[in-house]
Amino acid sequence: MDNTISLEIIEVVEQAAIASSRWMGLGKKDEADEAAVEAMRERMNKIHMRGRIVIGEGERDEAPMLYIGEEVGICTQPNAAEFCTIEELQEIDIAVDPCEGTNLVAYGQNGSMAVLAISERNGLFRAPDFYMDKLAAPPAAKGHVDIRKTPTQNLKILSECLNRSIEELVVVVMDRPRHKGLISEIRAAGARVRLISDGDVSAAICCGFAGTNIHALMGIGAAPEGVISAAAMRCLGGHFQGRLVYDPAEVNTPESAKWTREGNLARLKEMGIEDGDKVYDANELACGKDVLFAGCGITPGTLMEGVRFFGGGCRTQSLVISTQSKTARFVDTIHLTGDAPKTINLR
Numbered sequence: 001m002d003n004t005i006s007l008e009i010i011e012v013v014e015q016a017a018i019a020s021s022r023w024m025g026l027g028k029k030d031e032a033d034e035a036a037v038e039a040m041r042e043r044m045n046k047i048h049m050r051g052r053i054v055i056g057e058g059e060r061d062e063a064p065m066l067y068i069g070e071e072v073g074i075c076t077q078p079n080a081a082e083f084c085t086i087e088e089l090q091e092i093d094i095a096v097d098p099c100e101g102t103n104l105v106a107y108g109q110n111g112s113m114a115v116l117a118i119s120e121r122n123g124l125f126r127a128p129d130f131y132m133d134k135l136a137a138p139p140a141a142k143g144h145v146d147i148r149k150t151p152t153q154n155l156k157i158l159s160e161c162l163n164r165s166i167e168e169l170v171v172v173v174m175d176r177p178r179h180k181g182l183i184s185e186i187r188a189a190g191a192r193v194r195l196i197s198d199g200d201v202s203a204a205i206c207c208g209f210a211g212t213n214i215h216a217l218m219g220i221g222a223a224p225e226g227v228i229s230a231a232a233m234r235c236l237g238g239h240f241q242g243r244l245v246y247d248p249a250e251v252n253t254p255e256s257a258k259w260t261r262e263g264n265l266a267r268l269k270e271m272g273i274e275d276g277d278k279v280y281d282a283n284e285l286a287c288g289k290d291v292l293f294a295g296c297g298i299t300p301g302t303l304m305e306g307v308r309f310f311g312g313g314c315r316t317q318s319l320v321i322s323t324q325s326k327t328a329r330f331v332d333t334i335h336l337t338g339d340a341p342k343t344i345n346l347r
């Protein structure tokens with residue numbers, strides 16, 4: 001993968017975050033989402049790359065932009081060989097969530113980001129729009145905790161790996177009725193629970209850094225977000241496992257009521273997945289040789305600030321991590337609008 005993509009891609013998530021943040025607190029989640037999608041697509045199409053969306057806003061019919069299969073980047077043009085380098089002509093797969101946490105943006109709450117993951121062709125798992133049971137934990141616990149173990153067992157292992165008592169652990173769980181039993185078990189084991197209304201990508205990535213006071217993510221969220229989280233955790237060397245949830249009874253949401261257990265198993269078979277209970281780790285969900293994750297805060301979060309506007313511009317904070325560069329690059333950018341020179345206030 002062309003190394004310069006990692007620098008240009010920062011602007012993709014920045015532009016998506018800025019566009020979405022203009023809708024922050026206005027109670028309009030669809031508009032916040034659409035603004036991010038449009039901005040992400042527009043900036044992506046200016047990059048010298050040959051990209052294909054493998055996780056996006058849905059199938060072509062229901063999503064006018066950034067749909068699964070959409071080609072993005074200058075080097076997708078038919079005559080690209082005339083003006084693109086051999087490296088730029090290599091096909092790359094892209095998973096996007098232009099507004100991860102649309103509710104958070106609409107209601108002005110913390111933790112929303114514009115995110116994406118990139119790898120070479122077939123380097124990212126093409127997750128269906130299923131739910132996914134997830135377990136994320138810090139690098140020190142990688143391969144020691146296991147989603148097949150009980151939360152109580154995993155908390156014991158985590159406390160040993162992180163050299164702290166169970167009482168000193170904080171586990172993020174999405175605040176959903178489906179997690180009633182999980183939350184009770186974590187509390188009974190002695191750990192503390194941080195409930196979030198949305199945004200489990202942010203929670204998963206926080207486990208990859210020490211000092212965030214988040215030591216695990218447990219529970220069921222969406223599968224596409226699981227792949228993007230796995231890409232980030234692969235770059236960070238953290239623990240990430242996911243299991244697709246095919247039985248609607250496990251989640252019992254209006255979304256899951258549209259499906260049946262048998263129908264879901266048949267859908268998985270069509271995709272070539274025979275074992276619906278398979279547990280995928282980060283190396284399988286983001287299996288490419290080179291994997292890159294980029295995110296930009298829309299509203300403030302644990303890792304990144306949100307977009308902050310001032311007269312004549314705004315300031316963003318992004319994070320780019322890649323297996324290739326072996327860096328976790330936090331980027332603080334001031335964006336100026338209009339032509340007149342501005343005084344940049346650093347306080």
Ligand SMILES: O=C(COP(=O)(O)O)[C@@H](O)[C@H](O)[C@H](O)[C@H](O)COP(=O)(O)O
Nearest residue numbers: 099100101102198199200221222225253
């Ligand atoms: O909170 C989320 C919403 O993402 P988005 O639609 O892009 O704003 C994600 O982080 C979750 O992983 C997931 O989408 C959610 O758990 C599934 O929805 P729900 O049925 O409300 O739990």
Ligand SMILES: [Mn+2]
Nearest residue numbers: 097100101225
């Ligand atoms: Mn999302």
Ligand SMILES: [Mn+2]
Nearest residue numbers: 097099100101
């Ligand atoms: Mn989204």
